[in-house]
Amino acid sequence: MTITTPFATGVQGFRREAVLRDYRVGTRSRHTSLIARQEVMRGKAKFGIFGDGKEVAQLAMAYAFRAGDVRAGYYRDQTFMFALGALTVDQLFAQLYAHADVAAEPATGGRAMNGHFGTRMLDSDGQWLNQLERYNSTVDLSPTAAQMPRLVGLGYASKLYRKLPSLNEHSAKFSKAGREVAFGTIGNASCAQGLFWEAVNAIGVLQIPVLLSIWDDGYGISVPNSYQMTKGSVSEALQGFQTRPGKPGIAIRSVAGWDYPQLCETYLSVAEAIRETHEPAILHVTELTQPLGHSTSGSQERYKSPQRLEWEEEHDCLRRMRRWIVDQGHATAAELEAIDREERERVLAARDRAWAAYRAPLEQEHSEVVSLLGDLEAGVAGPAAERVREIATKLARRTAPIRRDFLVASQRALVAAAGAPATGAASAASSALRSWRRERLAEGARRYGSDLYSESAESALLVPVVPPTYAAEALELNGFEILNACFDQALRRYPQLSALGEDVGQLGDVNQGFAHLQERYDELRVADTGIREATILGQAIGMAMRGLRPICEIQYLDYVLYALQILSDDLATLRW
Numbered sequence: 001m002t003i004t005t006p007f008a009t010g011v012q013g014f015r016r017e018a019v020l021r022d023y024r025v026g027t028r029s030r031h032t033s034l035i036a037r038q039e040v041m042r043g044k045a046k047f048g049i050f051g052d053g054k055e056v057a058q059l060a061m062a063y064a065f066r067a068g069d070v071r072a073g074y075y076r077d078q079t080f081m082f083a084l085g086a087l088t089v090d091q092l093f094a095q096l097y098a099h100a101d102v103a104a105e106p107a108t109g110g111r112a113m114n115g116h117f118g119t120r121m122l123d124s125d126g127q128w129l130n131q132l133e134r135y136n137s138t139v140d141l142s143p144t145a146a147q148m149p150r151l152v153g154l155g156y157a158s159k160l161y162r163k164l165p166s167l168n169e170h171s172a173k174f175s176k177a178g179r180e181v182a183f184g185t186i187g188n189a190s191c192a193q194g195l196f197w198e199a200v201n202a203i204g205v206l207q208i209p210v211l212l213s214i215w216d217d218g219y220g221i222s223v224p225n226s227y228q229m230t231k232g233s234v235s236e237a238l239q240g241f242q243t244r245p246g247k248p249g250i251a252i253r254s255v256a257g258w259d260y261p262q263l264c265e266t267y268l269s270v271a272e273a274i275r276e277t278h279e280p281a282i283l284h285v286t287e288l289t290q291p292l293g294h295s296t297s298g299s300q301e302r303y304k305s306p307q308r309l310e311w312e313e314e315h316d317c318l319r320r321m322r323r324w325i326v327d328q329g330h331a332t333a334a335e336l337e338a339i340d341r342e343e344r345e346r347v348l349a350a351r352d353r354a355w356a357a358y359r360a361p362l363e364q365e366h367s368e369v370v371s372l373l374g375d376l377e378a379g380v381a382g383p384a385a386e387r388v389r390e391i392a393t394k395l396a397r398r399t400a401p402i403r404r405d406f407l408v409a410s411q412r413a414l415v416a417a418a419g420a421p422a423t424g425a426a427s428a429a430s431s432a433l434r435s436w437r438r439e440r441l442a443e444g445a446r447r448y449g450s451d452l453y454s455e456s457a458e459s460a461l462l463v464p465v466v467p468p469t470y471a472a473e474a475l476e477l478n479g480f481e482i483l484n485a486c487f488d489q490a491l492r493r494y495p496q497l498s499a500l501g502e503d504v505g506q507l508g509d510v511n512q513g514f515a516h517l518q519e520r521y522d523e524l525r526v527a528d529t530g531i532r533e534a535t536i537l538g539q540a541i542g543m544a545m546r547g548l549r550p551i552c553e554i555q556y557l558d559y560v561l562y563a564l565q566i567l568s569d570d571l572a573t574l575r576w
Contacts, residue, residue: 006063006264014261019330022083022260024339026055026318029079031347032089033292036096036114039351040296044400045096048296049115051076053289054215056317057255059083060263061213064271065183068176070136070546072151073185075115076215077140080185084135086119089347093354100447104357107139108576111448116140121545126456128547130173138545139576141569145186145193149538149566152199154182155208156539157546159278160524166495174547179275182542184212189220191234195534195565202535203280204241204250210280211271215257217288222303235284243279251281257288258320289316362402365440369406370396372433373413379425380417387416403444410437451575483513487551491521494549500527501536501553510555533562541571 006018033050040048051058054076062083071077081087091105092114100110107118118139123129138154141147161171162178190196191214203210214234218225225232235254243249251273255266263285270281289312293300301309313319325331373392377385395401395409410433417430453461491497499514505528508515518526529536533554540552554560560567 014264014328014330016330019325020335020339022056022059023318023321023325023331023336024343025083026059026079026321027340028089028343028347029055029082030318031344032078032092032350035344035347035351036093037292037296039093039096044355045098045114047113048096049075049113049294050292051078051115052291053217053312053317054257055079056260056321057213057215057257057263057285057288060260060267061183061185063264064181064211064267065135066181066275067134068132068136068174068180069183070131070138070154070180071117071183071185072138072147072154072542073117073140073183074147074187074190074215075113075117075140075142076187077117077185078115081117081137086135086137087117089350090354090357093351094358097354097358099354099358101361104354109447111576112139112573113142116142122456126454126458128173131546132173132176138542143565143569144190145195145199146565146569147184148186148193148195148199149535149563150542150545150570151182151184151210151212151538152202152206152208152535153539153542153544153550154546155203155210155280155542156206157543157548158182158209159206160498160543160548161546162278164495164522164524170496170547178209178278180209181271181274182208182210184210186212186214187220188214188216188218188225188234189223189228192220192228198532198535199538200238200241200250200282202530202532202539204248205530207248207278208280209274209278211274212280212282214282214284215288216284216286217290219290219294219304221294221298222300233284235282235286238282238284241282248279251279252284253281254284254286257285258315258317260317260321260324287315289313291316359400362400365403365406366395366401368436369410369433372429372436373409376413376417376426376429376433379423379427379429380420382420384417384420388413391416403440407437407440452573454575480512480515484508484515484517487514488517488520491517491525496547497549497551498525498527498543499551499553500529500539502529502531502555504528504553509553514553533559534566537563537566537571541566541574545574 006014006022030052033052036050037048039045058077058080062080065084078087078092094105095107095110095116096114098110099105102109106120107116116139117137119134119137121129121131121136138150158175158178158180161167161175186196216234220228230237235252238252241250242252253266253270255262266283270283273279274281290300291312322336325336326333370392373388377388377392380388391409391413395405398405414430414433417426420426453459487499501509503510504514505518505523505526508517514526536554537552540550543550554563
């Protein structure tokens with residue numbers, strides 16, 4: 001499954017149908033950003049952050065992405081996901097509304113912030129899907145730059161699949177000789193984070209097939225690049241990482257985010273080189289804009305000058321693409337205007353479908369609880385009845401109520417009725433409402449709490465406890481010796497198992513748990529790393545998402561604090 005190349009021998013070397021498809025997808029994405037923002041402003045969603053201004057670069061990146069590749073990205077990548085067909089407009093709105101149904105919102109079941117774009121890697125039984133038949137996207141994280149540590153492991157997995165013959169049999173669902181590229185994306189301001197620099201350094205050291213795109217619109221919320229980055233440019237600051245003859249590093253290139261033909265050519269050529277050589281690259285995509293501002297919680301007019309806003313309007317990537325299409329004779333202005341109208345209507349229809357699907361079960365529950373409150377009111381008398389009637393009336397009149405409203409109203413009504421004289425009718429109505437409330441709470445616990453741990457047949461929680469038994473003449477050994485023997489047997493048993501950490505390889509770890517195992521199993525299976533706890537953990541996470549079984553070693557407990565964000569925001573919610 002591959003998106004057809006935009007290049008041909010036609011007008012200016014581009015195929016008209018590919019160009020117009022791209023313009024259509026880009027326009028669809030822009031209308032989605034505009035209309036979704038309006039939904040937040042109308043109170044139908046709590047917060048919104050969108051990909052407006054980044055559309056054209058993401059259309060080009062999609063051409064370079066192949067089935068089997070994997071993304072660790074940034075919550076503004078909606079156009080890229082649309083272009084791959086890995087996200088629909090309905091699904092984006094379902095996530096915006098926090099629709100807690102994986103059929104409607106398959107990325108996280110409404111559990112994460114909007115703009116978290118993920119694809120399923122496991123089937124309903126918890127078994128691996130074939131990643132080679134799919135476009136794979138690991139779900140975004142809200143903390144800035146937190147996607148970077150796992151990107152290291154996603155790329156490193158391709159290196160292991162290419163270099164370890166013992167993985168040939170295991171690789172059937174995960175790799176074709178390590179030709180998969182790990183695509184990372186990040187905003188320019190997030191590049192000031194330590195996680196970015198730690199991960200970039202690890203990528204350069206490991207020489208792994210990573211293509212990292214930096215979307216640079218000149219700001220991080222209200223703070224311009226001059227306050228974010230030395231020299232005001234991340235690619236200039238990164239020059240020490242640039243590959244040079246005899247000194248492998250990272251290929252670094254810059255390209256304007258409104259230059260559609262140059263972007264297509266650059267992404268396709270760079271990605272293909274990475275696929276063959278495993279030499280990583282960074283594309284600094286500059287001169288991007290953010291037409292709607294950072295998010296729905298602020299206005300860019302507060303911190304951008306009129307001159308800057310005028311420049312952004314002129315350099316809007318879709319405006320520039322539209323001009324290029326007309327100038328090159330691929331379409332007329334009238335044809336593009338028709339596409340614009342069609343896509344706006346398409347997005348509006350998707351919004352309405354997604355809202356109706358989100359509201360349907362809530363309206364059913366709303367009707368049920370109002371009816372139960374009516375029964376309770378009829379079963380009690382006096383002040384209790386008046387209080388229950390007040391609660392029921394207020395709830396019945398509420399526009400677009402949510403489950404919290406139902407649970408609060410039912411609890412308040414039960415409290416109000418508790419002081420009323422006991423009658424058969426009151427008791428039956430209270431019991432029915434209490435039962436309904438318990439059922440909703442149980443459903444909610446499952447809706448938002450399932451899959452925190454594996455629920456498959458292979459869950460570690462299902463491994464039976466085997467009580468220890470000791471022979472009378474059993475040897476007494478040091479703990480590290482027992483661990484060492486255990487790791488030895490595990491590495492022998494599972495070819496997809498590997499270990500990584502500071503001093504794990506040649507030294508055998510500072511506590512000797514891996515002593516002599518690198519000699520026995522190869523330096524890729526028992527690997528030394530630099531002092532970089534966050535990306536040691538992230539590397540293990542990315543490897544695990546590519547079907548490997550890493551042992552991630554952090555030397556001492558207080559060193560784990562350097563990886564705390566990755567533990568709490570990535571690993572802890574990974575199975576969602």
